[in-house]
Amino acid sequence: MATAEQVLQLERSYLGEGGNRFWDWYGAPYGTAWCNIFQSFCLTSVGINTRFAWVSANFDDYRKNGHFTSTNIREALPGDLVAFEWGSTPGGYDHVAMIEELTPTGAWTLNGNVNGSKVARLWFPFDGGGMAEIARPFYETNQPITDTEEEEMKPYMLHDARNGAIWLCVGNTKYHLKTNDEVDVHKFFGVPYVANAPVAWLDSLCTIVDN
Numbered sequence: 001m002a003t004a005e006q007v008l009q010l011e012r013s014y015l016g017e018g019g020n021r022f023w024d025w026y027g028a029p030y031g032t033a034w035c036n037i038f039q040s041f042c043l044t045s046v047g048i049n050t051r052f053a054w055v056s057a058n059f060d061d062y063r064k065n066g067h068f069t070s071t072n073i074r075e076a077l078p079g080d081l082v083a084f085e086w087g088s089t090p091g092g093y094d095h096v097a098m099i100e101e102l103t104p105t106g107a108w109t110l111n112g113n114v115n116g117s118k119v120a121r122l123w124f125p126f127d128g129g130g131m132a133e134i135a136r137p138f139y140e141t142n143q144p145i146t147d148t149e150e151e152e153m154k155p156y157m158l159h160d161a162r163n164g165a166i167w168l169c170v171g172n173t174k175y176h177l178k179t180n181d182e183v184d185v186h187k188f189f190g191v192p193y194v195a196n197a198p199v200a201w202l203d204s205l206c207t208i209v210d211n
Contacts, residue, residue: 002046004079004139008100010042011110014119022112028053036096038112038119039081048137055083056092059135068136068198073126074161075198076107076134084124085132093132097122102196107131157186158197167202174205 014021019034026037036055043050052058058081063069076082076099084095097109106125114120124131156169157177166183167174168191177183187193 002043002048002139004077004137006046007042007048007137008079008098008110010045011038011098011100011119012121014038014042015110015121017119019113019117026051026053033113034117035111035113039096039098042098043137048139050137054092055094055096058096059083059093059133062135062137067138069133070198071133073107073131073134074102075196076102077136077194077196077198078102079139080134080136082107082109082131083133083135084130086130094130097124099134155186155191157183157191157193158202159193159195160199160202161196162199167205167207169205172204172206173208174202175208 019032019038020030022034022037022041023030023032025041026032026034028034028037032053034053036058037053040050040052040058050058052061059069062081070076073082078099078101080099082097082099083093084097086094095111095114097111099107100110100121101108103123105127106123106129108121108123110119111122112119114122158167158169158174159165160167166177168177168186169175177186
């Protein structure tokens with residue numbers, strides 16, 4: 001299964017490119033709005049089959065099929081799709097991008113069909129930037145762990161943006177990492193780190209504060 005970083009690397013490789021490659025892949029007439037065709041192309045290319053031109057249809061499908069979605073944009077992770085609503089498309093979203101990196105006040109995103117119909121990296125603020133909803137593709141490393149055999153589960157470090165705590169997640173249990181040294185040791189051994197982990201994921205785990 002693909003990771004978020006794989007699709008982000010692919011999208012970065014197309015920075016500055018126009019729409020021809022993506023129109024040809026989708027079979028759409030040249031000139032068709034292609035922001036969501038670009039996201040579909042990149043996700044499909046890494047093995048996550050997606051084929052939508054209309055942003056709202058893509059998000060409707062994600063909700064229907066149990067993907068993580070949220071209107072709290074601050075829950076976003078790199079690799080999430082983010083829909084924009086600027087009030088210019090009656091009955092539907094206006095644009096879609098992929099979250100590349102979060103900042104304290106907004107997010108860097110990878111976009112198709114912007115800046116003169118190109119692929120481009122743009123920053124949008126959380127407040128007033130039009131970001132309306134996020135949707136998470138089924139990536140390998142950023143979904144809640146569901147395997148019941150705890151010894152086979154990979155550990156994750158989860159960052160809780162509500163209070164800054166960092167937890168080591170193993171199976172259905174999370175252990176509080178109380179010092180920077182503890183965090184650094186786990187990073188050294190390659191334990192994946194999820195910044196701003198979804199609240200629903202964090203709160204679904206059993207908690208051990210003193211490890």
